[in-house]
Amino acid sequence: MRVVIAGFGKAGRQHAEAIRQVPGVTVHSVLESDRRVAVEPFTRASGWPAVLADPEVDAIALCLPPGGRAELAAAAAEAGKAVLLEKPPCMSVAELDRLPGSMGVMLQHRFRLPRDLLDRPFKDATGTLLVSRPRDAAMHYTGWRGDSERALGGIAAHLGVHYLDLACQLLGEVESVDLRDLRECAPGIDVRVSGLIRFTAGSTLAFTIAADVPARAEHLVIAGDGRSLAIADGAVSLRTGDRLQTLPAEPTGAMRARVYEEFARGPDLCSLERARPVTVVLDEIRKAGAR
Numbered sequence: 001m002r003v004v005i006a007g008f009g010k011a012g013r014q015h016a017e018a019i020r021q022v023p024g025v026t027v028h029s030v031l032e033s034d035r036r037v038a039v040e041p042f043t044r045a046s047g048w049p050a051v052l053a054d055p056e057v058d059a060i061a062l063c064l065p066p067g068g069r070a071e072l073a074a075a076a077a078e079a080g081k082a083v084l085l086e087k088p089p090c091m092s093v094a095e096l097d098r099l100p101g102s103m104g105v106m107l108q109h110r111f112r113l114p115r116d117l118l119d120r121p122f123k124d125a126t127g128t129l130l131v132s133r134p135r136d137a138a139m140h141y142t143g144w145r146g147d148s149e150r151a152l153g154g155i156a157a158h159l160g161v162h163y164l165d166l167a168c169q170l171l172g173e174v175e176s177v178d179l180r181d182l183r184e185c186a187p188g189i190d191v192r193v194s195g196l197i198r199f200t201a202g203s204t205l206a207f208t209i210a211a212d213v214p215a216r217a218e219h220l221v222i223a224g225d226g227r228s229l230a231i232a233d234g235a236v237s238l239r240t241g242d243r244l245q246t247l248p249a250e251p252t253g254a255m256r257a258r259v260y261e262e263f264a265r266g267p268d269l270c271s272l273e274r275a276r277p278v279t280v281v282l283d284e285i286r287k288a289g290a291r
Helices: 010-020 048-053 069-078 093-097 108-112 155-171 252-265 272-290
Strands: 002-006 026-031 059-062 082-085 126-132 174-186 189-199 204-210 217-224 227-232 235-240 243-247
Touching: 002 010, 002 048, 010 026, 010 252, 026 048, 048 069, 059 069, 069 082, 082 252, 093 272, 108 155, 108 252, 126 155, 155 189, 155 204, 155 217, 155 227, 155 272, 174 272, 189 272
Parallel strands: 002 026, 002 059, 059 082, 126 204
Antiparallel strands: 126 217, 174 189, 189 204, 217 227, 227 235, 235 243
16 A cells, blocks of 8 residues: 655654554655655655546545645545545544545554454443643644644644543444533633533543643543443553453554554544544534634
8 A cells, every 4th residue: 555645744754654664555655735844755745636646646644734634535535545534533523424434544542442342332331531631732732733723622632532532432422512611722722621421322421631731641441331441541451240351551653553554454443434423522522612
């Protein structure tokens, strides 16, 4: 599989490193409009129309800000290219509905969990989620990151999304989102959000995602139907009855490579359709910030 990386900021470079680890997947070229950004050792693509028309391009990794990305994804699919979206995958549920669910998405933390667990979601469970990823708002939320029309949101959409997606993978379809606290550093750019998510299978998740607390933590705990799960800073503990299974934290870069391994075969665990529940939650946060 020959991949064009569109956008060569931090995310684009992470994609390049992930591809380097996967046999049979290579970087065809990099599409980066800012000439000040070096793309070496890769070739710089001449432009979007040329990428779409090139028969040697098998796939496009869209590592661009979320605003306007769906239109590019749709055009790439129309041109017969496989598409891998950076997170957050879509600006809204309506946008997700316009794209093929078979596209891939870089929500690599899904690969932390045993597949049999993901194939048997919790029912009537209760859970808590805390994500604290400290960021200096004046330094971090600048440029496109400070523009809600391009960024979608702040801490929840760009850093909290991983563990929020994990919770949704385990708890299923979202029924409602009740936000209790929303703090912003700019219109539509959240730095702390708390609330309660109800799922159609009877489960609930209380969550807080924060950028304004000076300590890092990522903890997800779910209990229900004879099982309990805890994920703390990437390490997983799963108890089923008297049986305890533990999985050490896998390096994030290795999980990105696993996304590309699957993407080359055809998205399954990393498919866009599996991102629908977390997109519902982010959509509700976005709407609350717009009010």
